[in-house]
Amino acid sequence: MFSRRRVVSLALFLSLVVAPPPQSRGAEPIAISTRSPLLVRVDRSIASGVKYLLAQQSNDGSFGVKGEDHLTGKSALVTLALLSCGESNQSPQMLKAIEFLRKNRSTRTYDAGLRACVFASLPDSARGAELKVDLNVLLNSIKNRSDDSDGMYSYDKGDARGGDFSNSQYGVLGVWYATSLGGLEVPENYWRKVEGAWKRGQVPDGGWSYTQDRGTSRASMTAAGAATLYITNDYLHAADARDLTIPVMNKELDRAMAWLGERFAVDRNVGLSGGREPDGTWVYYTLFGYERVGEASGLTRFGEHNWFEEGAKQLVETQAENGSWSDPRDGSIVGTSYALLFLSRGRSPVLVQKLQFNQRWNNRPRDAANYVKFMRHATEKHVNWQIVSIDAPPAEIREAPILYAASDRAFELNEEQKQKLADYVNEGGTLVLVNEGETDGFARNAIAICKQLWPAYSFRDIPENHPIRTANFPMANWTSPIRGLSNGVREMVILFPSGDASWRWQSSGGAITATLSPFAPLANLFLYLTDKTPPRFKGEHTWIERDASVGDAPRAATIARLRHNGNWDPEPLGWKRLSNILHNAQAMELTTRAIDIDDASFKTPFALAHLACAGTFTFTPAQQASLKKYLDSGGLLLFDAAGGSSEAALSFEALMAQMYPDAKAQVIPPDHPIFAGKFDGGESIETVSYRRAPGSRLPPSKMPRLRGYTIGGKMRVIQSSEDISASLVGYTTAGVTGYSPSSAVEVMRNVILWARNARQH
Numbered sequence: 001m002f003s004r005r006r007v008v009s010l011a012l013f014l015s016l017v018v019a020p021p022p023q024s025r026g027a028e029p030i031a032i033s034t035r036s037p038l039l040v041r042v043d044r045s046i047a048s049g050v051k052y053l054l055a056q057q058s059n060d061g062s063f064g065v066k067g068e069d070h071l072t073g074k075s076a077l078v079t080l081a082l083l084s085c086g087e088s089n090q091s092p093q094m095l096k097a098i099e100f101l102r103k104n105r106s107t108r109t110y111d112a113g114l115r116a117c118v119f120a121s122l123p124d125s126a127r128g129a130e131l132k133v134d135l136n137v138l139l140n141s142i143k144n145r146s147d148d149s150d151g152m153y154s155y156d157k158g159d160a161r162g163g164d165f166s167n168s169q170y171g172v173l174g175v176w177y178a179t180s181l182g183g184l185e186v187p188e189n190y191w192r193k194v195e196g197a198w199k200r201g202q203v204p205d206g207g208w209s210y211t212q213d214r215g216t217s218r219a220s221m222t223a224a225g226a227a228t229l230y231i232t233n234d235y236l237h238a239a240d241a242r243d244l245t246i247p248v249m250n251k252e253l254d255r256a257m258a259w260l261g262e263r264f265a266v267d268r269n270v271g272l273s274g275g276r277e278p279d280g281t282w283v284y285y286t287l288f289g290y291e292r293v294g295e296a297s298g299l300t301r302f303g304e305h306n307w308f309e310e311g312a313k314q315l316v317e318t319q320a321e322n323g324s325w326s327d328p329r330d331g332s333i334v335g336t337s338y339a340l341l342f343l344s345r346g347r348s349p350v351l352v353q354k355l356q357f358n359q360r361w362n363n364r365p366r367d368a369a370n371y372v373k374f375m376r377h378a379t380e381k382h383v384n385w386q387i388v389s390i391d392a393p394p395a396e397i398r399e400a401p402i403l404y405a406a407s408d409r410a411f412e413l414n415e416e417q418k419q420k421l422a423d424y425v426n427e428g429g430t431l432v433l434v435n436e437g438e439t440d441g442f443a444r445n446a447i448a449i450c451k452q453l454w455p456a457y458s459f460r461d462i463p464e465n466h467p468i469r470t471a472n473f474p475m476a477n478w479t480s481p482i483r484g485l486s487n488g489v490r491e492m493v494i495l496f497p498s499g500d501a502s503w504r505w506q507s508s509g510g511a512i513t514a515t516l517s518p519f520a521p522l523a524n525l526f527l528y529l530t531d532k533t534p535p536r537f538k539g540e541h542t543w544i545e546r547d548a549s550v551g552d553a554p555r556a557a558t559i560a561r562l563r564h565n566g567n568w569d570p571e572p573l574g575w576k577r578l579s580n581i582l583h584n585a586q587a588m589e590l591t592t593r594a595i596d597i598d599d600a601s602f603k604t605p606f607a608l609a610h611l612a613c614a615g616t617f618t619f620t621p622a623q624q625a626s627l628k629k630y631l632d633s634g635g636l637l638l639f640d641a642a643g644g645s646s647e648a649a650l651s652f653e654a655l656m657a658q659m660y661p662d663a664k665a666q667v668i669p670p671d672h673p674i675f676a677g678k679f680d681g682g683e684s685i686e687t688v689s690y691r692r693a694p695g696s697r698l699p700p701s702k703m704p705r706l707r708g709y710t711i712g713g714k715m716r717v718i719q720s721s722e723d724i725s726a727s728l729v730g731y732t733t734a735g736v737t738g739y740s741p742s743s744a745v746e747v748m749r750n751v752i753l754w755a756r757n758a759r760q761h
Helices: 009-017 037-055 071-084 092-103 108-118 130-141 163-179 188-200 220-237 251-263 281-295 308-319 332-346 365-377 415-426 439-453 501-506 520-530 574-584 623-634 647-658 725-729 741-760
Strands: 350-356 384-389 402-407 431-433 459-461 485-486 491-498 556-563 589-596 610-613 639-642 707-711 715-719
Touching: 009 188, 009 459, 037 071, 037 308, 037 332, 037 485, 071 092, 071 332, 092 108, 092 130, 092 251, 108 163, 108 715, 130 163, 188 220, 220 251, 220 281, 251 281, 281 332, 281 384, 281 741, 308 332, 350 365, 365 384, 365 520, 402 415, 402 439, 402 520, 415 431, 415 439, 431 439, 431 520, 491 520, 501 707, 574 589, 574 725, 574 741, 610 647, 610 741, 623 647, 639 647, 647 715, 715 725, 725 741
Parallel strands: 350 384, 350 402, 402 431, 431 491, 556 589, 556 610, 610 639, 639 715
Antiparallel strands: 459 485, 485 491, 707 715
């Protein structure tokens, strides 16, 4: 199904392969992921707002008062907001709304622009001819005049007035949706006319007024101007970044962003004439503009302001009890729709973050943006990209599963910055590095830094049968090398050492057809990293920090991590994450100690010794003797085949056969205390879940597969031929055969607590 010869709908993938949550009985499940407090409030706010809007629908499917001005546009705005919030286009109320829009075509700019946004957001099969109808209306409505209004929109094609930037924003927005999501083509001259109009109309301070009279700049119109120039920049100036010796510049866009950063506010439309309009007029319209600029630019901040955090806090704190937000001029239906568009699109999953460092990090400003544009079309989901500084806090750096860095020069990082990269990767993230231009200075420098951070591993060519090459998107047109740095379980770093991949991505912003686009390696990487499950919302993390406000747990345990000649520690932060989880849940205080097997201190009565490997390993006679002495004296050992490595499992079984020829591994039954939780701190585990490993050797099951070796009449060794190590880190990367992250935590909690109790009794 996923061969290189056939491309299937990624949206269908994501709807079919969501793994079921683990099932367990007993106490409240241990939290294995986090949602920021703001995201929790945003989710509740969105649910309440959606409920309010759905309650306003008329019997004919519209939203508003029958016969009112722009009823089609208002209904389209509400429908777009509901789709953005996750409402299914197949639900009864949404089907009624879409049917109303289908029956009510309009030549008015607001109506046609917003209707185009709705039909572009639907699957191809649900669009019919409507998107093409609206696109034709918008292309024929743009003004063709010899004055400054050339390239602008007014309320209708027949309107003799010169146009305004509000209508112009929605005319361009509808055309952009039709091209970027709908895949329709627009003449390049259209974008030139649009860009010319907006550049001519820019106020000297960098903002825009409502019309081209260059009056007082407004935040709403300045956000519209910046978002529009980002659109035209993509269609007209992508080629400007080909020559790496010439800096890419857009002075009008730079001035607009400076205006927004200096005058940013979330409780008012800055610049609106004082006294003429009530406080709060068009503030939700303004916030929607901010979101459009944020997703287009990748910026998390305008100046010093985190636009989403500040806007989201304002909205969740001012929402009415009935779930609405009301604009003094536009009312509650329109105000609520704009507020929901801001919240839902602003919290969208971040697929990739582009790394900002001190050297030439942004030679191709639209490479990551174009990849995400392609993925929006492929997934039929709204996903985002961001720019993040190497000096940002760790929580910001781990916002996305991919951290992308590109340059045409060697780059310098201090030790703190290198450690941030190492932590990001070791916490489950993936680093993508691209060498730009004809020289290889960046690639050589990147390889050296990775060797310093992960000295045990080396880059090698990604095999032809690797998911990055075979997952879903065809790679026939990709001949440039792709190299990977693996820890034996997953790809930690992907390197494009030559071929100037960033230029291919920069110059192909309109390539949304899978067989024609150059985004196959990154699209397949996304599938590999998420195991074809939906990505996390912004503000949702799998890495768990220790909660310093929680006191010490009533139990404690120390685990010996056994070093040997194999790949004994492929995921070094899994145990740290487990320790943080167990502390936060008040299950136990867990500490670990890496130790050589033949070290004299191994005689210390650890609660448990952990032996792991990804690949083959052997023990010397001295190491075998040391481990045997530990077990014969009452020690407990857990073996974990990291990643589900069959080579590691065979090596361990050979080791046990050498040390204890008569001992045979037996499946640990479901009623064993480890699963029944019949000991201090234990919880019942009735079922577990496993990862979706393609071609997995595991038959379907909801039962744990631990096996035990009995030595001297007692079970002294627990063997897991299914992965635990990787799952303790919490990532969803494909190719791992073993427990899901949540089940790995549950199983390890009980194993450690059972071992601790067994040693004490």
